[in-house]
Amino acid sequence: MSEVKYSKEHEWIKLDGEEATIGITKHATEMLGDIVFAELPEKGSNVDKDGTAGVVESTKAASDVYTPVSGEVIDTNQMIVDDPSKINEDPEESAWFFKLKIKDKSEMDSLMSKEEYEKFTKETSA
Amino acid sequence: MSIKKTSLNNLHIKYGAKLVEFAGYQMPIQYKDGIIQEHKYTRSHSGIFDVSHMGQLFISGGDDLTNDLEKIFPADLKKLKTNQSKYSFLMNNKGGIQDDLIITKRSDGFLIILNAACKYNDYEVIKSKLDNQYKLNLDESLSLIALQGPEAKNVLNKVIPGCNSLKFMNGNNYVYNNKKVYITRSGYTGEDGFEISIKHSDAETFVESLIENGSKLIGLGARDTLRMEAGLCLYGNDLDNDTSPIEANLKWAIPKSRIETEFVGSEVLKNQFQGGVKKLRVGIKPESKVIARGNTKIYNDKNQEIGKVTSGTFGPSVEHPIAIGYVDNSYSTVNTKIFLEVRGKKIPANICNLPFYKKNYVKGEINV
Numbered sequence: 001m002s003e004v005k006y007s008k009e010h011e012w013i014k015l016d017g018e019e020a021t022i023g024i025t026k027h028a029t030e031m032l033g034d035i036v037f038a039e040l041p042e043k044g045s046n047v048d049k050d051g052t053a054g055v056v057e058s059t060k061a062a063s064d065v066y067t068p069v070s071g072e073v074i075d076t077n078q079m080i081v082d083d084p085s086k087i088n089e090d091p092e093e094s095a096w097f098f099k100l101k102i103k104d105k106s107e108m109d110s111l112m113s114k115e116e117y118e119k120f121t122k123e124t125s126a
Numbered sequence: 127m128s129i130k131k132t133s134l135n136n137l138h139i140k141y142g143a144k145l146v147e148f149a150g151y152q153m154p155i156q157y158k159d160g161i162i163q164e165h166k167y168t169r170s171h172s173g174i175f176d177v178s179h180m181g182q183l184f185i186s187g188g189d190d191l192t193n194d195l196e197k198i199f200p201a202d203l204k205k206l207k208t209n210q211s212k213y214s215f216l217m218n219n220k221g222g223i224q225d226d227l228i229i230t231k232r233s234d235g236f237l238i239i240l241n242a243a244c245k246y247n248d249y250e251v252i253k254s255k256l257d258n259q260y261k262l263n264l265d266e267s268l269s270l271i272a273l274q275g276p277e278a279k280n281v282l283n284k285v286i287p288g289c290n291s292l293k294f295m296n297g298n299n300y301v302y303n304n305k306k307v308y309i310t311r312s313g314y315t316g317e318d319g320f321e322i323s324i325k326h327s328d329a330e331t332f333v334e335s336l337i338e339n340g341s342k343l344i345g346l347g348a349r350d351t352l353r354m355e356a357g358l359c360l361y362g363n364d365l366d367n368d369t370s371p372i373e374a375n376l377k378w379a380i381p382k383s384r385i386e387t388e389f390v391g392s393e394v395l396k397n398q399f400q401g402g403v404k405k406l407r408v409g410i411k412p413e414s415k416v417i418a419r420g421n422t423k424i425y426n427d428k429n430q431e432i433g434k435v436t437s438g439t440f441g442p443s444v445e446h447p448i449a450i451g452y453v454d455n456s457y458s459t460v461n462t463k464i465f466l467e468v469r470g471k472k473i474p475a476n477i478c479n480l481p482f483y484k485k486n487y488v489k490g491e492i493n494v
Binding site: 033034036037039055057058059060061062081085 | 155156160161162163165347351415416417419439440442447469
């Protein structure tokens, strides 16, 4: 069973053993509008919890993408670099951003469950 | 100060607009389709823009009005025929642009369309420069609606018959719902189109009838990407108090007949006409997919700073990032390689011709 959690910066993270897949939430894409550019971290680089690990740009503005946990980047999704509109189409499945070899699983504890995240987005957008 | 709403506010909400504050007004940034679809629909069919936040200033009275306005604006107002429009500027003494505007000669005076964020200041500045025999009316009883795109003429002609005979940068009176409306053939998208000045009480039904005839409401987001592709300036971004029309590469808007005459800022402009300018507005195309937004620094190949970006986005029709900016004049030639500093990296880019997007008009009558 893989576990999906959410950050206050609107990233989702799915953990399978040591491998964490990270992307941005549907709610984030709705706030951003049409995404026209994506930049991902370099494979092999190390990223720290809450540090910048990419950029997305809509027609309106640029936004940083943060990593909700620390680890080594083991894979990035070239599909969303080639066609950033895929992020709007399928943000929480095929349009993932990067995969990490997670450094410390306990960093997952501070993240939100799906229910908590939904409550959080309702409160912050109200 | 409370936020103002235009006469179309209920309609914006009905059609799913995301509303934002812009120049003191609650305005739609986009509707349900999103900026890219709205942009493309305007280019392929027609889009309706609520631009009621813009100022509609009527000036009338006195035989010397044309003469006196020529002391303020560098346009050839004496040659302007009734119902003809010209793009011009309100400048300061240093030749800097306080606002860019459209002046239309009306049978009873002049109509000046002003930017929303500048309109109250413009009114005071113009009033202070004119003799008080003239009547100035910043008319807030009128909405302003733009209809833009290749189908605009067909859609509008169904609602207000006869208006498709208007020539570009000309206007006239028409009747809608038994009331007078004033329509000009003009716009801010690089497309053929119209701007309709209409009573607030008629604005909603008028827009609904445009929608019934196939047009869609378009937000400020797509208005911005459309105007950038068309190489048009946004006041506050690409034009400001420290930039002259010559530096802004808008020399074409200063008629030769006015260069030797006197108007606010004329000394500076005359010098710039003769001696040239240090910075110049240019089109910029990044070589990669990276978007350079306003305030991005521009460098030459020796890592020296040579200018900055004033507007930048992804152009939905050109399908590439585009930018407008100012560079040291010696770097303004088309195809000059420059570098844009985005998130600490130097992104290669090239100076290019404006506009980024050029319409191939079927009829030769329209000159944009």
